[in-house]
Amino acid sequence: MRSDVQARVAGAATLVGALCLVEALIRAGAINRFVVPLPSQILAAIPRIVDEEHVLARFGQTSLEVLWASVLLVVVGIPLGVLLHRLRIARAAFETWVGALAAAPLVLMYPLFLVLFGRSTTTIVMIGFAAGLAPVILKTLEGLVSTREVLLDVGRSFRLTPRQQFTKILLPAALPAVFVGMRLALIFAMINIVGVEFLINFGGLGQLVNELAERYDLPGMYAAILFVVAVSVVFYDLTARLERWLRPNG
């Protein structure tokens, strides 16, 4: 417990220290203040973007998009991973393609999504979902494949039905890998969601960052980016809590 507190204090102190250093470098003229605004100015801009730019509503909107993309990733991605595990032929046929999908810069395909779903939240959610799909499928598959044979033998020795073998052994054994996949997917989804909001000038924090950049309101823009970071912190924390709840001693 004590080391946990120490780690948090050390983390926060490092951040504050880095900000102070940037502040000092800018004030000393080592960094151009027209490119990077003073951290103190960024912090001071927060109340303004809350009042005038409704950043909290946009934070909510981006979070909701990430949430929808996550739900789709769980509902579609995990079953697809399970399917590739079950069907050997499907795995042989598609695993490489899914791997290639993970590396594809899907965000560049936003015009196609615009044609399909219009300039709407659906486009943003679907791009986020598509960007995160590959890691969920691949890590689910990896978790299932790497389940130790002896655990399956235990299940067989107790005459588990195929469904019990899946729900009582395979799935809990694969859960840590599934969560690694979900965390990676969330990172990809979030980057793409904010990126597409920026590109199509629609929706939550990405659009706000775009607008503030175009107005050359640099402190405001950096302050808005802080809220993007906050979305990722919230989702990272939520997945960690969910994992601890589902698998207390992973």
Place this chain on the structure above:
Amino acid sequence: MADAPAQDGALLAIAHITKRFTARDGDVLAVDDFSFDVAEGEFVSIIGPSGCGKSTLFNIVGGLIGDYSGSVTVAGERITATHPAIGMVFQEESTFPWRTVVDNVAFPLEIAGVARGERLSRAAHFVAMVGLAGFETRYPNELSGGMRQRVAIARTLASQPRILLMDEPFAALDEQTRVLLGDKVQKIQQALKQTTLLITHNLTEAVQLSDRVLVMTYRPGRLKRVVNIHLPHPRSAEIVESEAFGHYVAEIWRDLREEANRGIEDTEARAREHAK
């Protein structure tokens, strides 16, 4: 070749088991015409060198391997797949890391549909039996290797099998822990009058625990000799110091040494062949 004397009313009867595997360099005869019986309440060990087909035999008796000739019968009933009468304990660490000790032990009861309250109290009884009272809510990664293996034994005992089938359950443990755990297993076996078949390569363990020891030849696995162990029960860990104990160990070792040597020579020959 020896014959294990057939027992009247044997609970477990293994008759003429032969198992062949197809390997890259041709067929391998893993087990050849292996027959023996285990009577109700008896503790029988099968001892043999590494690679003699012990684990194959374990998997056949447990019903995990089909496709063999011969038969396995429990109380007259022919068994061709896993069966509730046979509870298996595996050599590898097999506790579920996501379940607490008591939830691990309650696993077979959960599968059998026993209500949560009842299965937890029944599981707690078996946890205490293997000496892990107080550790019910711990997770396997908080326990030592020996403790985890005891959890696996308790889990199998909780399913109340008529025959406890164990494959080198203490192989990964150090010798001292092994002897002390053997003491515990022996007490449990005596208390439950649990019919047990133990697969092992450890001489001390075989003599300490068994009523009968079957010595297996190295590849193909055949029954070489049967040694009846006439040591009094209960056998505590101190029995390993006794003269009679040493006599049995020496007697079995004489048979085993030859097989172990053949095993080593064969493994080295294959390694040389592989390196060419």
